[in-house]
Amino acid sequence: MVESSLKEATNLLHRHHLKATKPRIKILHYLMTHHDHPTAAMIYDALSNRQPTHRATVYNTLNKLVTAGIVIEIRNGDEAIHYDYFIRPHFHIICTKCGKIADVFYSNSKKIENKMRQEAKKQTGFIPSASHLEIYGICPACQKVNISKYR
Numbered sequence: 001m002v003e004s005s006l007k008e009a010t011n012l013l014h015r016h017h018l019k020a021t022k023p024r025i026k027i028l029h030y031l032m033t034h035h036d037h038p039t040a041a042m043i044y045d046a047l048s049n050r051q052p053t054h055r056a057t058v059y060n061t062l063n064k065l066v067t068a069g070i071v072i073e074i075r076n077g078d079e080a081i082h083y084d085y086f087i088r089p090h091f092h093i094i095c096t097k098c099g100k101i102a103d104v105f106y107s108n109s110k111k112i113e114n115k116m117r118q119e120a121k122k123q124t125g126f127i128p129s130a131s132h133l134e135i136y137g138i139c140p141a142c143q144k145v146n147i148s149k150y151r
Contacts, residue, residue, distance in 0.1 A: 005032055012087070016068040023053060027061045031071055031085040037092075037101040039080040072132055076101050089113075091132070095139035102139070109133070 009028040013020040026047055031038075038046070044058045062083055065071035074082040074092060076099040084092070089110040090103045106112075117128035 005029055008032070012070060016070055018064060018068055023057045024061050024064070026051075026053070027058060028065060028070065028085070031065075031083060035085075035103060037074055037076075037082040037084050039082055041080070043083070069130065074101055074132075074134070086132075091134065093135045093137055095142055096136050097138055097142035097145075100139045100141075104135070 006025060006029055009025050009032060010020045013024055013028065018024065027043060030043055030047060034046075036042075040055075040058050040062055043062070044053060044055050047053045047058070062071065066073055066083075070085070070087065072084050072086045074084055074094075076082060076094045077096070078099045082101060084101075084103075088105070090105045091109055093102050093104055094100070113131050113133060116133075117131050120126060120128055120131075
């Protein structure tokens, strides 16, 4: 399983015309196998526990992966940038209380985003290159905390 996902990461880098260096493969593999929307610091900590990794390498690699469109950046209000492997289309819901980010897979999300980009182009003249939908709300854990406050 690990071997096949490492190969998948290598192939994905090649398809996006990126050199498949060991650090890039490790970082992309981490994002492919961890769906907790980590920050660069979280990725660095996780990978440096296994093998020495330079902090700058993690940040530079994440920037390359974002530019290539393999990974997206998410801001959830905690002033840190979170990263998400974004090959399978989905959108995010973000808790306005604790900042938790959850993936939402919806069969028509790609179609809806394309319509939104077309409308944006029509109204503004911009040529859209990418988009990402975020919905905000309160997660179940924070709902429980809020309810118990008022009892």
